Amino acid sequence: MKRSGSVFVVLVVFLSIIGCTSTNKAVNSTSESTPIIDDGITNISYKEIPFSEIKVNMEANKNTTTWDGLIVNAYVRPGSTNMYQNFLQISDKLTEGFTNISTAHDDYGNFKYQKLNADQFKNVLRKIDTNKLYKVYIAVYQGKCYITKVEGILTDAEVEAEKAAKITAENEANKYNPKDFAYFIDDFKPAKY
Amino acid sequence: MTKYYASNVVFISQDGMDINFKTSDNAISQYFTIGGRTNLKFGQTVKIYYYVTKNPLTKWVIEAVEFTKGAN
Numbered sequence: 674m675k676r677s678g679s680v681f682v683v684l685v686v687f688l689s690i691i692g693c694t695s696t697n698k699a700v701n702s703t704s705e706s707t708p709i710i711d712d713g714i715t716n717i718s719y720k721e722i723p724f725s726e727i728k729v730n731m732e733a734n735k736n737t738t739t740w741d742g743l744i745v746n747a748y749v750r751p752g753s754t755n756m757y758q759n760f761l762q763i764s765d766k767l768t769e770g771f772t773n774i775s776t777a778h779d780d781y782g783n784f785k786y787q788k789l790n791a792d793q794f795k796n797v798l799r800k801i802d803t804n805k806l807y808k809v810y811i812a813v814y815q816g817k818c819y820i821t822k823v824e825g826i827l828t829d830a831e832v833e834a835e836k837a838a839k840i841t842a843e844n845e846a847n848k849y850n851p852k853d854f855a856y857f858i859d860d861f862k863p864a865k866y
Numbered sequence: 867m868t869k870y871y872a873s874n875v876v877f878i879s880q881d882g883m884d885i886n887f888k889t890s891d892n893a894i895s896q897y898f899t900i901g902g903r904t905n906l907k908f909g910q911t912v913k914i915y916y917y918v919t920k921n922p923l924t925k926w927v928i929e930a931v932e933f934t935k936g937a938n
């Protein structure tokens with residue numbers, strides 16, 4: 674009787690150990706099903722580097738599964754676009770040496786450019802001043818770069834103000850006194866000549 | 867291809883939509899097409915705003931004629 678009692682205790686302990694192990698397994702499998710990419714990109718810590726060191730940093734990240742964050746000073750202009758990705762071109766020079774970098778972190782239309790969809794991305798392009806040096810945030814994963822943020826893009830109000838200033842300057846340049854003319858066409862614009 | 871210019875010239879004559887100007891040194895004279903009357907007088911110095919286009923023949927078209935300040 675005493676022996677069968679101790680066998681029972683051993684059995685209970687054994688079963689409870691198995692139970693704990695299988696519960697842990699279930700928890701692990703749930704966390705594994707969460708895409709690592711999406712988890713990582715939101716928690717990247719960025720470091721400021723010279724533009725010329727992007728390539729070195731990409732190479733260093735190539736065989737890892739961690740996200741690195743780089744900040745470079747660069748001129749920005751619109752890049753190419755395909756069905757899944759929108760690109761920005763960046764360079765440390767105003768007119769040359771531009772590199773095409775995607776703003777999506779994969780090939781399936783999952784845009785991570787400040788969480789902008791394709792239409793919003795086009796709206797961002799409208800605000801880029803190609804003569805201005807921006808702080809460009811680049812996420813690097815397995816040696817591939819993705820632009821996640823361009824700091825200092827004009828606000829909607831600034832874009833509108835710039836547009837209004839351009840129109841005012843254009844109107845000013847095309848101002849003329851009809852009395853000074855012997856003849857002029859209806860939409861005469863002196864600044865054109 | 868259309869190019870736009872502005873030049874100081876001297877008025878010679880106008881006959882309907884054809885108007886003739888020359889340079890002040892008499893080196894070049896050129897007929898232009900114009901869309902209205904100018905009432906300019908022979909020898910009057912003016913600034914013309916015009917374009918030249920090839921489509922396929924070359925056309926010289928006046929878009930404005932400005933009185934030259936201080937001249938005439």
